[in-house]
Structures are given as C-alpha cells and as structure tokens.
Amino acid sequence: MSVVPGNGRLAGQSAIVIGGAGGICSESALRLIEDGAAVLLMDRQADALEAARARLVGAVPGARVEIFTGNGLLADDVTAALEAAHGMAGRLDMIVQGIGGGRFRPILMHDVASFMKVVELNVVPTFLAIRHGAPLLERGGSITCISSTAAGSVTPWMAPYMVGKAGVEQLVQAAAEELGAAGIRVNAVRPGMTLTAANGSPEAQARMVEAVLPEVPLGRTGVPADIAAAVRYLAGPESSWVTGQIIAVDGGGLLRKNPANTDLLAEMYGPEAVAKVLAGKVP
Numbered sequence: 001m002s003v004v005p006g007n008g009r010l011a012g013q014s015a016i017v018i019g020g021a022g023g024i025c026s027e028s029a030l031r032l033i034e035d036g037a038a039v040l041l042m043d044r045q046a047d048a049l050e051a052a053r054a055r056l057v058g059a060v061p062g063a064r065v066e067i068f069t070g071n072g073l074l075a076d077d078v079t080a081a082l083e084a085a086h087g088m089a090g091r092l093d094m095i096v097q098g099i100g101g102g103r104f105r106p107i108l109m110h111d112v113a114s115f116m117k118v119v120e121l122n123v124v125p126t127f128l129a130i131r132h133g134a135p136l137l138e139r140g141g142s143i144t145c146i147s148s149t150a151a152g153s154v155t156p157w158m159a160p161y162m163v164g165k166a167g168v169e170q171l172v173q174a175a176a177e178e179l180g181a182a183g184i185r186v187n188a189v190r191p192g193m194t195l196t197a198a199n200g201s202p203e204a205q206a207r208m209v210e211a212v213l214p215e216v217p218l219g220r221t222g223v224p225a226d227i228a229a230a231v232r233y234l235a236g237p238e239s240s241w242v243t244g245q246i247i248a249v250d251g252g253g254l255l256r257k258n259p260a261n262t263d264l265l266a267e268m269y270g271p272e273a274v275a276k277v278l279a280g281k282v283p
Contacts, residue, residue: 008036102161122164192250
C-alpha cells in the first residue's frame with residue numbers, strides 16, 4: 001500500500017491516542033496516519049513510545065507522529081497531552097483512549113483498594129479524556145474508547161475489570177448524549193480476546209487461546225489490526241452519524257460464554273486457595 005502523508009481523508013486533522021504504546025492503540029494510530037492525520041501518542045513509558053513512533057514512521061515515511069510521556073490517570077498529564085495534540089495542527093479532531101487492564105483474581109481475594117485500583121485504571125482515563133478533551137475538539141470531532149467484551153458478559157475471576165469496562169461504556173453513552181449538541185461523537189469498541197504483549201508470556205497466551213477458541217464462532221483470536229479497523233471507522237468521518245455505540249469486534253464470542261479458567265486460576269494461586277474460593281471462603 002502506497003501512502004502519501006497529507007493526502008488521505010484525514011489530511012489536515014490531528015489526533016491523540018492515549019495508551020499509544022500498546023498493541024491495539026499503536027495499530028489504531030497507524031490507521032490514522034495512513035489516512036493523513038497527524039498523531040500524538042501518549043503513554044507512561046518513554047522507551048515504548050519511542051519504539052512505537054519509530055515503527056509508525058517506518059511504516060508511513062513522512063507521517064507526523066509525536067509523543068508525550070505522561071500518566072493517563074493524572075488530569076494534569078492528560079490535559080497537557082491534549083493541548084500538545086491540539087497544537088500539532090491548531091485543532092484536535094480525534095481522541096482515542098485505550099488505557100485499561102485487569103487480571104484474574106477472585107472477588108474473595110480482593111480488598112477495597114485492590115478492587116478499586118482496577119476499576120479506576122479503566123474508568124479514570126476515560127473520564128479524563130472526555131472531560132478535558134471535549135472542549136478542545138472541533139465540531140464533528142470524535143472520542144473513541146477501548147472497552148472489552150467483559151463489559152457485556154460474565155468473565156470469571158475478573159469482577160473489577162468487568163465493572164471498570166462497564167463503567168467505560170456507561171461513560172461513553174452518557175457523554176454521547178451530553179456532547180451531541182456540540183457535534184462531538186463518542187463511541188467504544190469492545191475487543192474480544194486479542195493477542196498483544198499485554199496478555200503475558202507466550203505460554204500464558206497459549207493457555208488462554210486454548211480455553212477461549214471453542215467459544216469463538218469464527219475460530220480464531222483477534223489481532224490488533226482487527227480492533228484498529230473499528231477504531232478508524234468510529235474516529236473518522238465515515239461514522240459521522242454514529243454516536244453512543246458500543247461495537248463488539250470479537251469473532252462472535254459474545255454469542256457464547258467465557259471459559260471458567262479454574263485450572264489457570266489454580267496455577268496462579270494454588271489449588272488450596274481456589275478450593276476455598278469455590279467454597280465461598282476467603283483464602
């Protein structure tokens with residue numbers, strides 16, 4: 001594919017991708033620069049940001065990609081990054097928010113602090129991106145957030161992650177209603193099992209794939225490009241009459257159920273701890 005920066009459908013526009021060093025977010029940034037947008041990547045790890053920028057510029061020579069090292073859970077950092085993105089072209093057209101995460105841990109092994117840490121990791125960056133990004137967006141601008149199929153189905157042993165992603169989706173829909181009069185669209189993508197470095201070691205990924213694949217009608221796990229295609233659609237003008245929507249990109253996984261993953265939990269915490277949890281006892 002031959003790409004000439006500045007000649008695509010997004011030429012003259014700018015975007016910020018929060019969590020931009022991650023697999024899904026950096027792939028989403030690639031889709032934006034391929035269509036001519038100037039993009040600022042924000043993340044906490046400077047080395048990872050530099051690597052992501054190098055990959056993107058290598059894929060689309062001449063593309064404008066800037067980086068901002070900051071914490072997506074801190075209002076001052078998010079505000080500064082948004083202003084820097086706005087300064088790239090004197091306007092801001094697209095915000096992509098992808099910070100979030102969680103891990104297997106039974107409810108009975110959480111306390112308030114550990115539970116809320118996961119919820120906040122998913123909800124706070126979304127709130128900050130909307131709260132501080134909307135006033136900078138052009139009319140017709142978009143905010144696209146990364147949710148998860150965990151928001152819409154029971155994912156065993158990941159309760160705070162489910163709560164956090166459900167919170168992301170409720171924020172998206174509330175913001176879509178409130179910002180509609182300003183011409184700002186707010187949507188989310190729900191990835192299914194998508195393999196990135198965040199999924200852990202190759203061995204751990206292989207175990208998860210083995211458990212998940214029987215519950216995916218299309219018979220494969222996702223890759224970042226699958227999710228990035230949906231992000232690009234929701235971010236750009238092709239979806240100019242789409243707001244408040246949650247689009248699942250999951251190979252049909254929501255048609256079925258998530259695996260119990262009890263064996264994996266036992267490997268992580270030990271059979272005795274899991275036996276107590278299954279009996280309704282605190283390990």
